Amino acid sequence: MTLTENEIRPEALMAEQARLFAEDIARLMARRDEFITVPCPACEAIQFEPAFEKTGMSFVTCVQCETLYANPRPRTEHLADYYRHSKNYEYWSKHIFPASEAARREKIFKPRVALVLEICDRFQIPTDLLMEVGAGFGLFGEELRRVDRFRRIVAVEPTPYLAEDCRRRGLEVLEKPIERIQPQDVLKSGESISVIASFEVIEHLFSPREFLTQCAELLTPGGALMLTCPNSKGFDVQMLGEKSSAVDVEHLNLFNPRSLAGLMEACGFEVIDTQTPGKLDAELVRKQMLNGGLNPDEHPFLKQVLLEQWEESGAAFQQFLINQRLSSNMLLVGRKV
Numbered sequence: 540m541t542l543t544e545n546e547i548r549p550e551a552l553m554a555e556q557a558r559l560f561a562e563d564i565a566r567l568m569a570r571r572d573e574f575i576t577v578p579c580p581a582c583e584a585i586q587f588e589p590a591f592e593k594t595g596m597s598f599v600t601c602v603q604c605e606t607l608y609a610n611p612r613p614r615t616e617h618l619a620d621y622y623r624h625s626k627n628y629e630y631w632s633k634h635i636f637p638a639s640e641a642a643r644r645e646k647i648f649k650p651r652v653a654l655v656l657e658i659c660d661r662f663q664i665p666t667d668l669l670m671e672v673g674a675g676f677g678l679f680g681e682e683l684r685r686v687d688r689f690r691r692i693v694a695v696e697p698t699p700y701l702a703e704d705c706r707r708r709g710l711e712v713l714e715k716p717i718e719r720i721q722p723q724d725v726l727k728s729g730e731s732i733s734v735i736a737s738f739e740v741i742e743h744l745f746s747p748r749e750f751l752t753q754c755a756e757l758l759t760p761g762g763a764l765m766l767t768c769p770n771s772k773g774f775d776v777q778m779l780g781e782k783s784s785a786v787d788v789e790h791l792n793l794f795n796p797r798s799l800a801g802l803m804e805a806c807g808f809e810v811i812d813t814q815t816p817g818k819l820d821a822e823l824v825r826k827q828m829l830n831g832g833l834n835p836d837e838h839p840f841l842k843q844v845l846l847e848q849w850e851e852s853g854a855a856f857q858q859f860l861i862n863q864r865l866s867s868n869m870l871l872v873g874r875k876v
């Protein structure tokens with residue numbers, strides 16, 4: 540099944556979104572003097588090379604594991620304030636998400652549910668309690684409940700109006716950050732958390748290490764953590780650099796499959812599966828070629844594939860990126876040791 544960018548980010552709405560996002564960014568970057576320098580969020584090395592700047596945020600590359608990360612970066616309290624007052628997210632919630640909900644449900648969330656169940660089957664992960672961290676609008680939980688495989692589903696969503704969305708869909712919600720959740724807040728007697736799923740969350744966090752450590756604390760031994768996030772060594776980010784939509788002030792941590800695996804292992808997981816199921820790389824790079832962000836004449840081979848032969852070769856090229864783990868969106872599965 541193909542997925543186009545317009546289905547999930549309707550073009551007619553994106554100009555207003557861009558304006559509101561620019562306002563949010565300006566508000567965050569006004570506090571740049573208070574940002575702090577951090578070691579690599581994956582391997583803790585302190586040596587890095589400057590990569591680029593985007594909207595005032597400096598990104599660097601770890602010399603040891605090649606994680607691309609924002610440094611210096613906003614502190615946890617800056618981020619909490621940023622998301623609480625974000626006009627961009629409010630607009631997403633009121634306009635973009637409702638306009639794209641049907642396409643997202645069919646093309647993102649149903650396949651995601653199928654993928655989670657396939658992984659549970661393949662690795663014999665128990666389907667007792669699944670906790671989704673960063674449940675957003677609640678579509679994953681809603682679709683997962685429909686297939687009736689997990690005994691219980693709990694949505695963790697600290698943002699009040701998103702938590703409300705999840706409740707409206709009939710999901711059980713914990714409205715606080717995962718870092719502040721104790722097992723006894725969730726578990727009834729005899730229960731254990733066998734899966735934690737977290738989609739497009741870890742790249743936003745000040746401390747991914749703290750997040751993963753907490754996930755390991757909450758999971759039962761043998762349980763699985765399933766994470767998706769951008770892959771900075773994928774085609775889209777490698778080709779477009781700071782012009783990639785994966786690079787923005789919110790994505791503080793742009794891991795690659797190896798660096799994220801290393802971090803998961805350091806936090807108590809054995810990595811049992813790595814995939815890059817992203818579907819949009821080829822289209823995103825093609826668009827930059829069409830709108831002048833990338834000069835096709837400097838990339839004659841890609842000009843051929845992404846412009847001249849797009850109809851015949853575009854989908855197959857994206858499938859090649861997926862098969863070879865070269866897409867810019869990745870999924871890692873860790874089993875709690």
Ligand SMILES: [Zn+2]
Nearest residue numbers: 579582601604
């Ligand atoms: Zn590193």
